[in-house]
Amino acid sequence: MAEKWSGAVRVADLNDFIAPSQACVVNLKGQKQSEEEQQGQAKDGLVQIQARKIDFPQVRKAATDEAIKVSLHDCLACSGCITSAETVMLQQQSTDEFVQRLSSATQAVVVSLSPQSRASLATHYGITPLQAFRKLTGFLKSLGVRAVFDTSCSRDLSLLESCQEFVDRYRKAAGNSATKQGELPMLASACPGWVCYAEKTHGQHILPHISSTKSPQQVMGTLVKRHACYRLGLRPEDIYHVTIMPCYDKKLEAARDDFIFAVDPGGGTGDSGQAGPRVTEVDSVLTSGEILDLLESRGVDFAALEEAPLDLMLSSVDEAGHVYGVRGGAGGYLETNFRHAARVLFGQTVEGPLQMKTLRNADFKEVSLEVDGKRVLHFAAAYGFRNIQNLVRKIKQGKCEYQFVEIMACPAGCLNGGGQIKPRKGQTAKDLIQHLEAAYLHEVTVRDPADNPLVQELYRTWLGGPYSENARSLLHTQYHERERTVTASISNW
Numbered sequence: 001m002a003e004k005w006s007g008a009v010r011v012a013d014l015n016d017f018i019a020p021s022q023a024c025v026v027n028l029k030g031q032k033q034s035e036e037e038q039q040g041q042a043k044d045g046l047v048q049i050q051a052r053k054i055d056f057p058q059v060r061k062a063a064t065d066e067a068i069k070v071s072l073h074d075c076l077a078c079s080g081c082i083t084s085a086e087t088v089m090l091q092q093q094s095t096d097e098f099v100q101r102l103s104s105a106t107q108a109v110v111v112s113l114s115p116q117s118r119a120s121l122a123t124h125y126g127i128t129p130l131q132a133f134r135k136l137t138g139f140l141k142s143l144g145v146r147a148v149f150d151t152s153c154s155r156d157l158s159l160l161e162s163c164q165e166f167v168d169r170y171r172k173a174a175g176n177s178a179t180k181q182g183e184l185p186m187l188a189s190a191c192p193g194w195v196c197y198a199e200k201t202h203g204q205h206i207l208p209h210i211s212s213t214k215s216p217q218q219v220m221g222t223l224v225k226r227h228a229c230y231r232l233g234l235r236p237e238d239i240y241h242v243t244i245m246p247c248y249d250k251k252l253e254a255a256r257d258d259f260i261f262a263v264d265p266g267g268g269t270g271d272s273g274q275a276g277p278r279v280t281e282v283d284s285v286l287t288s289g290e291i292l293d294l295l296e297s298r299g300v301d302f303a304a305l306e307e308a309p310l311d312l313m314l315s316s317v318d319e320a321g322h323v324y325g326v327r328g329g330a331g332g333y334l335e336t337n338f339r340h341a342a343r344v345l346f347g348q349t350v351e352g353p354l355q356m357k358t359l360r361n362a363d364f365k366e367v368s369l370e371v372d373g374k375r376v377l378h379f380a381a382a383y384g385f386r387n388i389q390n391l392v393r394k395i396k397q398g399k400c401e402y403q404f405v406e407i408m409a410c411p412a413g414c415l416n417g418g419g420q421i422k423p424r425k426g427q428t429a430k431d432l433i434q435h436l437e438a439a440y441l442h443e444v445t446v447r448d449p450a451d452n453p454l455v456q457e458l459y460r461t462w463l464g465g466p467y468s469e470n471a472r473s474l475l476h477t478q479y480h481e482r483e484r485t486v487t488a489s490i491s492n493w
């Protein structure tokens, strides 16, 4: 059963790590070693990873069916390998469970689709993302799903909260020294792979820097279970909420205790303590690849399916079929924060695409804003664990010069997530990413999240304004230092 959750590798010989949620992020050189070398290294404490016969970029160089050795000194405790307890939890977030829930007499199933998964399905089937969204809506509704929403709109809320939080931190850091500890740099929080790694490995050195803003998935969970349910005539506990995401790490995020709340019997949207039933914001996460498996297991000719009308209650598609979004397959946190901070803090409007400067590799870039010859804003994007490691080291040494960093665990960001549909036979990973990037913005009108009328209405009628007390209570979270795992405690970094 554990293999069901395996992306491309299977860990053996390490008692509590039995089912990886994605390919190991460590660069596996795949060089065949002699038995002697292998035995020698095994004594030094190595994680053994067994490659399966799946074409996967991170392990392609390795011969399949051979054990690949990852030194525990290389292991990044990224949660790519998950514990047995986590595996049990993940088994509850499966397509089988999803199908079973569809016949529930007591709960309505609601699905929220991420734009990265939309692009993945569109690219795989050679159709437009909007067609993929409409066809998937039709398919899911034919199974009995009550509504299919779009996490692009919850991402807009997450982006706006993040922008306000950054300005707040910037002002605190510029003011009283008693309040500036840990305010800057602010580190993006939308990637659970990165958050999990920081909690397990760096604790209080790094956690205060991580933005408290919930990810688009969890903002959607809040929206569905604390707001939209009432508009659907349902109570929070009447909904089984499933998201479709580009990675397995999102399953771990959905299962965090921080994202379970007690329903207010009086109908309020806050956490009422112990009064009502305890409800999970997102009950299950399915990856793009798992949706493909579901379609194929039922023999569905997806490209030939009818396109169904979309549910526009929580969507970034308007009635005329225009799709709105932001640039950046990782959610647009750097770009949106940069433009917002330039405008609010320095009265500068940044026109056109940002002039990003590539640093040591394509996954590490920076951008700055100068006013009167002085650099006033300095932001960066760091994707992949090697870049994250370097950045974290600088923060710990007090040498990080950035005010904001968009951190993502996957090289190339979420479009390259471990749960995305794999390249077709003969297609390279690089080629697939290029297609995904094109699909992600295909027919998308780039819009400032603040101009999203749906978000404006939610702030006006429900949240009480960006970063208001109510918004901070509902759309923000906290992080916890975790007990070090075997992998994290062996390595001293």
Ligand code: SF4
Binding pocket: 020, 022, 023, 024, 025, 026, 047, 070, 074, 075, 076, 077, 078, 079, 080, 081, 487
């Ligand atoms: S926890 Fe370590 S061995 Fe497992 S995927 Fe992450 S880096 Fe690789």
Ligand code: SF4
Binding pocket: 190, 191, 192, 193, 194, 246, 247, 248, 249, 250, 408, 409, 410, 413, 414, 415, 416, 417, 418
């Ligand atoms: S960067 Fe990767 S692990 Fe992180 S949220 Fe995106 S797809 Fe998931």
